[in-house]
Amino acid sequence: MKNMESKRIREEYLKFFENKEHKIVKSSSLIPFDDPTLLFTNAGMVQFKKFWATDVPLPYTRAVSCQKCLRAGGKDSDLEKIGDSGKHHTFFEMLGNFSFGDYFKKEAIEWAYEFVVEKLKIKEENLWVSYYKEDLETKKIWMKFIPEKKIIPLGEKDNFWGPAGDTGPCGPCTEIYFDFGEEKGCKKEDCKPGCDCERFLEFWNLVFPQYDKQKDGRLLPLKRRGVDTGMGLERISRILQKVETNYDTDLFIPIIKKIEEISNFSYEENKKNFRIISDHIRGIVFAISDGVIPSNEGRGYVLRRLIRRASLSGLDLNLKEPFLYKLSNIVIDLMKDVYTELSQNKEIIEKVIYEEEERFLYLISSSRKIFFDIVKKEKEAIDGETVFKLYDTYGIPKDLIEELALKFNKKIDWNQFEIFMERQKEMSRAKSKMGIKLNPILISEKILETEFVGYEKIFVIGKLVSIYSCDNLYYLVFDKTPFYPEKGGQIGDRGIISNDKFKFKVLDTQIDE
Numbered sequence: 216m217k218n219m220e221s222k223r224i225r226e227e228y229l230k231f232f233e234n235k236e237h238k239i240v241k242s243s244s245l246i247p248f249d250d251p252t253l254l255f256t257n258a259g260m261v262q263f264k265k266f267w268a269t270d271v272p273l274p275y276t277r278a279v280s281c282q283k284c285l286r287a288g289g290k291d292s293d294l295e296k297i298g299d300s301g302k303h304h305t306f307f308e309m310l311g312n313f314s315f316g317d318y319f320k321k322e323a324i325e326w327a328y329e330f331v332v333e334k335l336k337i338k339e340e341n342l343w344v345s346y347y348k349e350d351l352e353t354k355k356i357w358m359k360f361i362p363e364k365k366i367i368p369l370g371e372k373d374n375f376w377g378p379a380g381d382t383g384p385c386g387p388c389t390e391i392y393f394d395f396g397e398e399k400g401c402k403k404e405d406c407k408p409g410c411d412c413e414r415f416l417e418f419w420n421l422v423f424p425q426y427d428k429q430k431d432g433r434l435l436p437l438k439r440r441g442v443d444t445g446m447g448l449e450r451i452s453r454i455l456q457k458v459e460t461n462y463d464t465d466l467f468i469p470i471i472k473k474i475e476e477i478s479n480f481s482y483e484e485n486k487k488n489f490r491i492i493s494d495h496i497r498g499i500v501f502a503i504s505d506g507v508i509p510s511n512e513g514r515g516y517v518l519r520r521l522i523r524r525a526s527l528s529g530l531d532l533n534l535k536e537p538f539l540y541k542l543s544n545i546v547i548d549l550m551k552d553v554y555t556e557l558s559q560n561k562e563i564i565e566k567v568i569y570e571e572e573e574r575f576l577y578l579i580s581s582s583r584k585i586f587f588d589i590v591k592k593e594k595e596a597i598d599g600e601t602v603f604k605l606y607d608t609y610g611i612p613k614d615l616i617e618e619l620a621l622k623f624n625k626k627i628d629w630n631q632f633e634i635f636m637e638r639q640k641e642m643s644r645a646k647s648k649m650g651i652k653l654n655p656i657l658i659s660e661k662i663l664e665t666e667f668v669g670y671e672k673i674f675v676i677g678k679l680v681s682i683y684s685c686d687n688l689y690y691l692v693f694d695k696t697p698f699y700p701e702k703g704g705q706i707g708d709r710g711i712i713s714n715d716k717f718k719f720k721v722l723d724t725q726i727d728e
């Protein structure tokens with residue numbers, strides 16, 4: 216078995232199946248174009264889903280692709296595993312060959328074996344396979360190549376695949392494993408594929424879609440049964456490059472080197488933070504390139520979380536200024552030959568990352584220390600009252616509290632938090648019924664109305680037109696504002712008002728009808 220570069224693995228794979236009359240199809244966007252049930256493209260089959268389930272005319276009956284995938288939100292998210300695991304990713308590339316009503320189990324298995332043993336030169340003795348326990352047809356085909364004791368039956372959880380969203384094609388699957396040898400494993404007698412230890416690495420999953428799952432859960436026969444396979448490029452690269460984890464392959468080394476260069480920390484001593492940053496930056500670059508912009512919901516929120524988590528890991532490496540944007544070029548250089556859109560979007564990718572990083576670092580600069588000081592004495596969970604204090608007294612937004620809690624391995628009692636929140640709302644309702652008397656301190660200008668610009672911007676430069684006081688609190692009136700007032704059951708926005716001479720903490724925003 217020779218060391219093989221990831222670039223060559225991609226090429227060999229596409230070429231191998233092209234020679235078996237497969238059409239090479241370009242990776243589709245990370246944003247699924249016709250599947251509202253799916254946040255991101257999470258497998259090679261997503262762009263072909265309709266070819267199995269409906270009567271659409273087929274442009275080809277065999278296809279092969281290298282698909283960009285993101286699993287960072289929704290039910291298949293691997294986000295929490297990143298850092299500790301050397302084999303999971305949010306963004307990854309999936310090599311896949313597909314049949315739409317064309318070949319089925321026999322050819323799929325024979326070709327997979329041929330590719331692995333003859334093209335990749337993986338030794339037969341390192342191979343194990345699993346199959347769905349009721350799919351004896353698959354077992355029989357494997358017995359031509361693999362000793363029976365290395366063909367393992369697994370249940371529905373592991374070897375029945377799909378659907379990718381809530382409905383659509385699904386069916387039994389068979390997985391191919393690489394055996395790193397007994398000494399890498401748990402050494403238990405019943406250690407075999409499916410075991411939690413590090414001995415076996417699943418690197419290729421061959422799915423046989425033969426059912427079409429309905430909204431009510433029924434499994435109907437697929438109009439066109441077929442084959443849908445997925446091989447993680449990062450994992451097969453790790454095997455062929457004979458390295459310890461996916462992060463030690465040529466897909467990650469240049470990114471890790473760059474982080475070492477800008478941080479002056481070493482990967483060996485800071486594996487978790489380096490893995491989070493190098494994993495997330497790939498997802499960040501590809502998501503922005505496919506048109507996602509950081510926001511507070513849906514895909515934009517997933518992107519925002521990736522940037523925030525990578526930034527937090529950067530802070531652990533003493534990277535207090537924006538740095539992720541500098542890594543985007545490395546990712547683009549590594550991938551631009553395969554994904555040509557990256558070069559065209561280079562500037563916008565860098566700009567979006569920089570702006571989001573800068574904003575996050577501003578938000579986090581005070582919050583992180585306060586959070587840490589307050590929660591360090593708490594054990595595993597942070598009680599609702601403390602969370603409320605972080606939110607109410609220190610003005611740390613809820614999603615940031617959540618992010619910091621994850622970072623410091625603490626759980627949060629949100630139910631209790633809601634009770635404190637409700638209590639505060641009642642108090643402020645009672646207060647506004649009583650009416651408060653404001654003492655004017657400065658009125659430089661009378662205005663009829665403050666212009667609200669919060670739908671477009673969260674930072675804005677406004678003109679201070681009057682100041683009032685009451686009970687040691689100050690009330691400032693501006694000509695325009697991004698702060699949303701208490702209205703329609705929603706509480707007023709909080710934040711900061713500052714210029715180079717003063718800084719005000721905004722505790723509440725009220726409207727004077």
Ligand SMILES: [Zn+2]
Nearest residue numbers: 401406410412
């Ligand atoms: Zn084991």
